[in-house]
Amino acid sequence: MDSQLKRGLLDACVLAVLRRGESYGYKIISDLSEYIDVSESTLYPVLRRLESCGAVKTRSEEFNGRIRKYYAITQAGISKINDFIEDMAQFKKIESLILE
Amino acid sequence: MNVKKWKKQFRKSLKLCGVKDTFAAESFYDELIDDKLESGDSEELITAKLGDPYSIAEKIAAEESDAKRREDNPNGRNASRVRTKRLSVAAIIGYAFLVVCIGVPLFCAYLGIIVAVVSVSVAGVACSVGGSVSTVALFLVGFFFNSAIKNVLLISCALCLTGVGLLLFVLFAKISALMIKGLIGVFKFTVNVIKKEI
Numbered sequence: 175m176d177s178q179l180k181r182g183l184l185d186a187c188v189l190a191v192l193r194r195g196e197s198y199g200y201k202i203i204s205d206l207s208e209y210i211d212v213s214e215s216t217l218y219p220v221l222r223r224l225e226s227c228g229a230v231k232t233r234s235e236e237f238n239g240r241i242r243k244y245y246a247i248t249q250a251g252i253s254k255i256n257d258f259i260e261d262m263a264q265f266k267k268i269e270s271l272i273l274e
Numbered sequence: 275m276n277v278k279k280w281k282k283q284f285r286k287s288l289k290l291c292g293v294k295d296t297f298a299a300e301s302f303y304d305e306l307i308d309d310k311l312e313s314g315d316s317e318e319l320i321t322a323k324l325g326d327p328y329s330i331a332e333k334i335a336a337e338e339s340d341a342k343r344r345e346d347n348p349n350g351r352n353a354s355r356v357r358t359k360r361l362s363v364a365a366i367i368g369y370a371f372l373v374v375c376i377g378v379p380l381f382c383a384y385l386g387i388i389v390a391v392v393s394v395s396v397a398g399v400a401c402s403v404g405g406s407v408s409t410v411a412l413f414l415v416g417f418f419f420n421s422a423i424k425n426v427l428l429i430s431c432a433l434c435l436t437g438v439g440l441l442l443f444v445l446f447a448k449i450s451a452l453m454i455k456g457l458i459g460v461f462k463f464t465v466n467v468i469k470k471e472i
Contacts, residue, residue, distance in 0.1 A: 198309075199302060199305055199306050199309070200306055200309035200310065200313075213325075214303070214306055214323075214324055214330075215325065215330040215333050215334075218303075218334065219333065219334060219337035221302075222298070222337065222341070223341065240305070240308055241305070242305055242309075243301070243302070243305060
Protein backbone atom coordinates (compact mmCIF):
# COMPACT_ATOMS: atom_id res chain seq x y z
CA MET A 175 0.00 0.00 0.00
CA ASP A 176 1.18 3.54 -0.72
CA SER A 177 2.85 4.96 2.40
CA GLN A 178 0.84 8.19 2.33
CA LEU A 179 -2.43 6.28 1.93
CA LYS A 180 -1.47 3.88 4.73
CA ARG A 181 -0.56 6.81 6.96
CA GLY A 182 -3.96 8.41 6.42
CA LEU A 183 -5.70 5.11 7.03
CA LEU A 184 -3.82 4.49 10.27
CA ASP A 185 -4.57 8.00 11.51
CA ALA A 186 -8.26 7.42 10.85
CA CYS A 187 -8.19 4.01 12.55
CA VAL A 188 -6.55 5.40 15.71
CA LEU A 189 -8.95 8.34 15.78
CA ALA A 190 -11.90 5.98 15.34
CA VAL A 191 -10.75 3.96 18.36
CA LEU A 192 -10.32 7.14 20.40
CA ARG A 193 -13.80 8.29 19.39
CA ARG A 194 -15.13 5.47 21.63
CA GLY A 195 -13.38 7.08 24.59
CA GLU A 196 -9.95 8.02 25.84
CA SER A 197 -7.40 5.26 25.78
CA TYR A 198 -3.71 4.42 26.25
CA GLY A 199 -1.01 2.89 24.05
CA TYR A 200 -1.42 -0.79 24.94
CA LYS A 201 -5.22 -0.66 24.76
CA ILE A 202 -5.20 1.19 21.44
CA ILE A 203 -3.04 -1.57 19.93
CA SER A 204 -5.33 -4.25 21.41
CA ASP A 205 -8.46 -2.52 20.10
CA LEU A 206 -6.94 -1.98 16.65
CA SER A 207 -5.66 -5.56 16.37
CA GLU A 208 -9.24 -6.73 15.66
CA TYR A 209 -9.23 -4.68 12.47
CA ILE A 210 -5.66 -3.93 11.40
CA ASP A 211 -2.21 -5.22 12.27
CA VAL A 212 -0.47 -2.34 14.05
CA SER A 213 2.88 -2.71 15.77
CA GLU A 214 4.08 -0.58 18.65
CA SER A 215 6.66 1.05 16.40
CA THR A 216 3.88 2.07 14.01
CA LEU A 217 1.54 3.40 16.67
CA TYR A 218 4.02 5.71 18.37
CA PRO A 219 4.66 7.93 15.30
CA VAL A 220 0.91 7.98 14.56
CA LEU A 221 0.08 9.21 18.05
CA ARG A 222 2.86 11.78 17.93
CA ARG A 223 1.63 13.04 14.58
CA LEU A 224 -1.97 13.26 15.75
CA GLU A 225 -0.90 15.01 18.93
CA SER A 226 1.23 17.55 17.09
CA CYS A 227 -1.57 18.43 14.67
CA GLY A 228 -4.05 18.80 17.55
CA ALA A 229 -6.24 15.84 16.60
CA VAL A 230 -5.66 14.24 20.00
CA LYS A 231 -4.92 15.62 23.42
CA THR A 232 -3.12 13.82 26.21
CA ARG A 233 -3.11 13.63 29.95
CA SER A 234 -0.98 11.59 32.33
CA GLU A 235 -2.31 9.74 35.32
CA GLU A 236 -0.74 7.53 37.93
CA PHE A 237 -1.57 3.86 37.54
CA ASN A 238 -0.12 1.05 39.69
CA GLY A 239 2.69 3.31 40.85
CA ARG A 240 3.69 4.45 37.39
CA ILE A 241 2.59 7.12 34.93
CA ARG A 242 0.22 6.18 32.14
CA LYS A 243 -0.49 8.54 29.26
CA TYR A 244 -4.09 8.75 28.07
CA TYR A 245 -5.07 9.96 24.61
CA ALA A 246 -8.41 11.60 23.82
CA ILE A 247 -9.84 12.77 20.52
CA THR A 248 -10.42 16.51 20.01
CA GLN A 249 -12.84 18.39 17.78
CA ALA A 250 -10.04 18.64 15.19
CA GLY A 251 -9.73 14.86 15.36
CA ILE A 252 -13.46 14.38 14.75
CA SER A 253 -13.20 16.74 11.75
CA LYS A 254 -10.30 14.63 10.51
CA ILE A 255 -12.46 11.49 10.66
CA ASN A 256 -15.23 13.28 8.73
CA ASP A 257 -12.68 14.37 6.11
CA PHE A 258 -11.54 10.76 5.84
CA ILE A 259 -15.13 9.57 5.34
CA GLU A 260 -15.55 12.11 2.52
CA ASP A 261 -12.25 10.95 0.99
CA MET A 262 -13.45 7.37 1.15
CA ALA A 263 -16.55 8.29 -0.89
CA GLN A 264 -14.21 9.70 -3.54
CA PHE A 265 -12.01 6.60 -3.35
CA LYS A 266 -15.05 4.42 -4.02
CA LYS A 267 -15.83 6.41 -7.18
CA ILE A 268 -12.20 6.08 -8.29
CA GLU A 269 -12.26 2.37 -7.48
CA SER A 270 -15.30 1.84 -9.70
CA LEU A 271 -13.53 3.77 -12.50
CA ILE A 272 -10.41 1.60 -12.16
CA LEU A 273 -12.37 -1.63 -12.02
CA GLU A 274 -14.50 -0.76 -15.08
CA MET B 275 16.99 -10.42 25.44
CA ASN B 276 15.50 -9.12 28.67
CA VAL B 277 13.60 -5.86 29.01
CA LYS B 278 16.42 -4.02 30.80
CA LYS B 279 18.87 -4.77 28.02
CA TRP B 280 16.32 -3.85 25.33
CA LYS B 281 15.62 -0.50 26.99
CA LYS B 282 19.34 0.21 27.27
CA GLN B 283 19.88 -0.53 23.58
CA PHE B 284 16.82 1.52 22.68
CA ARG B 285 18.13 4.51 24.64
CA LYS B 286 21.49 4.27 22.87
CA SER B 287 19.82 3.86 19.47
CA LEU B 288 17.62 6.93 20.00
CA LYS B 289 20.71 9.03 20.62
CA LEU B 290 22.56 7.42 17.73
CA CYS B 291 19.70 8.15 15.30
CA GLY B 292 19.45 11.74 16.52
CA VAL B 293 15.92 11.53 17.92
CA LYS B 294 15.15 14.84 19.60
CA ASP B 295 12.38 13.89 21.99
CA THR B 296 14.00 10.81 23.49
CA PHE B 297 12.08 11.22 26.75
CA ALA B 298 8.68 10.88 25.03
CA ALA B 299 9.77 7.82 23.07
CA GLU B 300 11.29 6.13 26.11
CA SER B 301 8.21 6.90 28.23
CA PHE B 302 5.89 5.47 25.55
CA TYR B 303 7.83 2.20 25.34
CA ASP B 304 8.33 1.99 29.12
CA GLU B 305 4.58 2.26 29.61
CA LEU B 306 3.85 -0.26 26.88
CA ILE B 307 6.36 -2.77 28.27
CA ASP B 308 4.93 -2.38 31.78
CA ASP B 309 1.41 -2.98 30.44
CA LYS B 310 2.56 -6.07 28.57
CA LEU B 311 4.36 -7.40 31.65
CA GLU B 312 1.23 -6.84 33.73
CA SER B 313 -0.84 -8.71 31.15
CA GLY B 314 1.41 -11.73 31.73
CA ASP B 315 3.78 -11.66 28.74
CA SER B 316 7.34 -12.82 29.39
CA GLU B 317 10.26 -10.40 28.96
CA GLU B 318 11.69 -12.44 26.09
CA LEU B 319 8.35 -12.48 24.25
CA ILE B 320 7.91 -8.72 24.70
CA THR B 321 11.34 -7.82 23.38
CA ALA B 322 10.99 -10.29 20.50
CA LYS B 323 7.66 -8.72 19.51
CA LEU B 324 9.01 -5.18 19.82
CA GLY B 325 11.91 -6.04 17.53
CA ASP B 326 15.25 -4.41 16.91
CA PRO B 327 15.60 -1.23 19.03
CA TYR B 328 17.74 0.44 16.37
CA SER B 329 15.08 -0.05 13.67
CA ILE B 330 12.44 1.50 15.94
CA ALA B 331 14.71 4.45 16.69
CA GLU B 332 15.35 4.88 12.98
CA LYS B 333 11.61 4.93 12.32
CA ILE B 334 11.04 7.55 15.02
CA ALA B 335 13.88 9.70 13.66
CA ALA B 336 12.43 9.45 10.14
CA GLU B 337 8.99 10.46 11.43
CA GLU B 338 10.52 13.43 13.26
CA SER B 339 12.24 14.53 10.03
CA ASP B 340 8.97 14.19 8.15
CA ALA B 341 7.12 16.18 10.79
CA LYS B 342 9.72 18.93 10.66
CA ARG B 343 9.50 19.04 6.89
CA ARG B 344 5.72 19.24 7.01
CA GLU B 345 6.05 22.12 9.49
CA ASP B 346 8.56 23.93 7.26
CA ASN B 347 6.50 23.32 4.14
CA PRO B 348 2.86 22.78 5.13
CA ASN B 349 1.61 22.91 1.51
CA GLY B 350 4.32 20.58 0.20
CA ARG B 351 3.09 17.65 -1.83
CA ASN B 352 4.62 14.33 -2.72
CA ALA B 353 6.83 14.52 0.29
CA SER B 354 8.79 11.34 0.25
CA ARG B 355 9.86 9.60 3.38
CA VAL B 356 13.25 10.73 4.62
CA ARG B 357 15.65 8.09 5.81
CA THR B 358 18.00 8.82 8.66
CA LYS B 359 21.34 10.19 7.59
CA ARG B 360 23.79 7.50 6.52
CA LEU B 361 27.53 7.82 6.50
CA SER B 362 29.13 8.97 3.28
CA VAL B 363 32.18 7.21 1.74
CA ALA B 364 34.43 10.09 2.87
CA ALA B 365 33.12 9.77 6.40
CA ILE B 366 33.74 6.01 6.38
CA ILE B 367 37.33 6.57 5.18
CA GLY B 368 37.76 9.24 7.87
CA TYR B 369 36.45 6.91 10.55
CA ALA B 370 38.69 4.10 9.30
CA PHE B 371 41.70 6.45 9.52
CA LEU B 372 40.73 7.44 13.06
CA VAL B 373 40.28 3.80 14.03
CA VAL B 374 43.77 2.90 12.72
CA CYS B 375 45.54 5.96 14.18
CA ILE B 376 43.72 6.27 17.49
CA GLY B 377 41.44 3.28 17.95
CA VAL B 378 44.07 0.55 17.55
CA PRO B 379 46.66 2.10 19.94
CA LEU B 380 43.89 2.83 22.43
CA PHE B 381 42.62 -0.72 22.12
CA CYS B 382 46.14 -2.11 22.67
CA ALA B 383 46.64 0.14 25.70
CA TYR B 384 43.30 -0.95 27.11
CA LEU B 385 44.19 -4.58 26.49
CA GLY B 386 47.54 -4.01 28.24
CA ILE B 387 45.77 -2.55 31.27
CA ILE B 388 43.41 -5.55 31.35
CA VAL B 389 46.39 -7.93 31.26
CA ALA B 390 48.05 -5.95 34.09
CA VAL B 391 44.89 -5.97 36.19
CA VAL B 392 44.39 -9.72 35.61
CA SER B 393 48.07 -10.28 36.56
CA VAL B 394 47.60 -8.41 39.85
CA SER B 395 44.52 -10.52 40.47
CA VAL B 396 46.52 -13.71 39.83
CA ALA B 397 49.31 -12.36 42.03
CA GLY B 398 46.68 -11.84 44.72
CA VAL B 399 45.72 -15.52 44.46
CA ALA B 400 49.37 -16.55 44.68
CA CYS B 401 49.94 -14.27 47.66
CA SER B 402 46.86 -15.64 49.36
CA VAL B 403 47.83 -19.26 48.72
CA GLY B 404 51.42 -18.61 49.84
CA GLY B 405 50.19 -16.89 53.01
CA SER B 406 47.80 -19.74 53.82
CA VAL B 407 50.45 -22.42 53.28
CA SER B 408 52.95 -20.46 55.42
CA THR B 409 50.37 -20.05 58.19
CA VAL B 410 49.59 -23.75 58.27
CA ALA B 411 53.29 -24.76 58.02
CA LEU B 412 54.36 -22.35 60.75
CA PHE B 413 51.53 -23.49 62.95
CA LEU B 414 52.43 -27.15 62.51
CA VAL B 415 56.23 -27.11 62.60
CA GLY B 416 57.33 -23.54 63.35
CA PHE B 417 57.30 -23.97 67.13
CA PHE B 418 59.97 -26.68 66.88
CA PHE B 419 62.44 -24.39 65.11
CA ASN B 420 61.58 -20.87 66.30
CA SER B 421 60.85 -19.27 69.63
CA ALA B 422 57.14 -19.05 70.46
CA ILE B 423 57.00 -15.22 70.18
CA LYS B 424 58.91 -15.17 66.93
CA ASN B 425 56.63 -17.85 65.54
CA VAL B 426 53.44 -16.03 66.55
CA LEU B 427 54.78 -12.94 64.80
CA LEU B 428 55.58 -14.98 61.69
CA ILE B 429 52.10 -16.56 61.71
CA SER B 430 50.55 -13.06 62.00
CA CYS B 431 52.58 -11.91 58.99
CA ALA B 432 51.49 -14.97 57.01
CA LEU B 433 47.85 -14.33 57.91
CA CYS B 434 48.22 -10.69 56.84
CA LEU B 435 49.71 -11.90 53.57
CA THR B 436 46.68 -14.17 53.04
CA GLY B 437 44.31 -11.31 53.75
CA VAL B 438 46.10 -8.86 51.44
CA GLY B 439 46.19 -11.54 48.72
CA LEU B 440 42.47 -12.22 49.01
CA LEU B 441 41.71 -8.50 48.99
CA LEU B 442 43.85 -7.98 45.86
CA PHE B 443 42.23 -10.93 44.15
CA VAL B 444 38.63 -9.83 44.87
CA LEU B 445 39.27 -6.18 43.98
CA PHE B 446 41.23 -6.76 40.79
CA ALA B 447 39.05 -9.66 39.63
CA LYS B 448 36.06 -7.30 39.81
CA ILE B 449 37.95 -4.56 37.96
CA SER B 450 39.02 -7.11 35.29
CA ALA B 451 35.43 -8.32 34.87
CA LEU B 452 34.18 -4.75 34.49
CA MET B 453 36.89 -3.86 31.97
CA ILE B 454 36.31 -7.01 29.90
CA LYS B 455 32.54 -6.40 29.99
CA GLY B 456 33.10 -2.82 28.84
CA LEU B 457 35.35 -3.99 26.02
CA ILE B 458 32.76 -6.53 24.83
CA GLY B 459 30.05 -3.85 25.05
CA VAL B 460 32.05 -1.39 22.95
CA PHE B 461 32.88 -4.14 20.44
CA LYS B 462 29.22 -5.22 20.10
CA PHE B 463 28.06 -1.60 19.77
CA THR B 464 30.66 -0.89 17.07
CA VAL B 465 29.74 -4.03 15.13
CA ASN B 466 26.05 -3.10 15.37
CA VAL B 467 26.70 0.43 14.09
CA ILE B 468 28.88 -0.82 11.22
CA LYS B 469 26.26 -3.42 10.27
CA LYS B 470 23.54 -0.78 10.19
CA GLU B 471 25.61 1.67 8.20
CA ILE B 472 26.65 -0.92 5.61
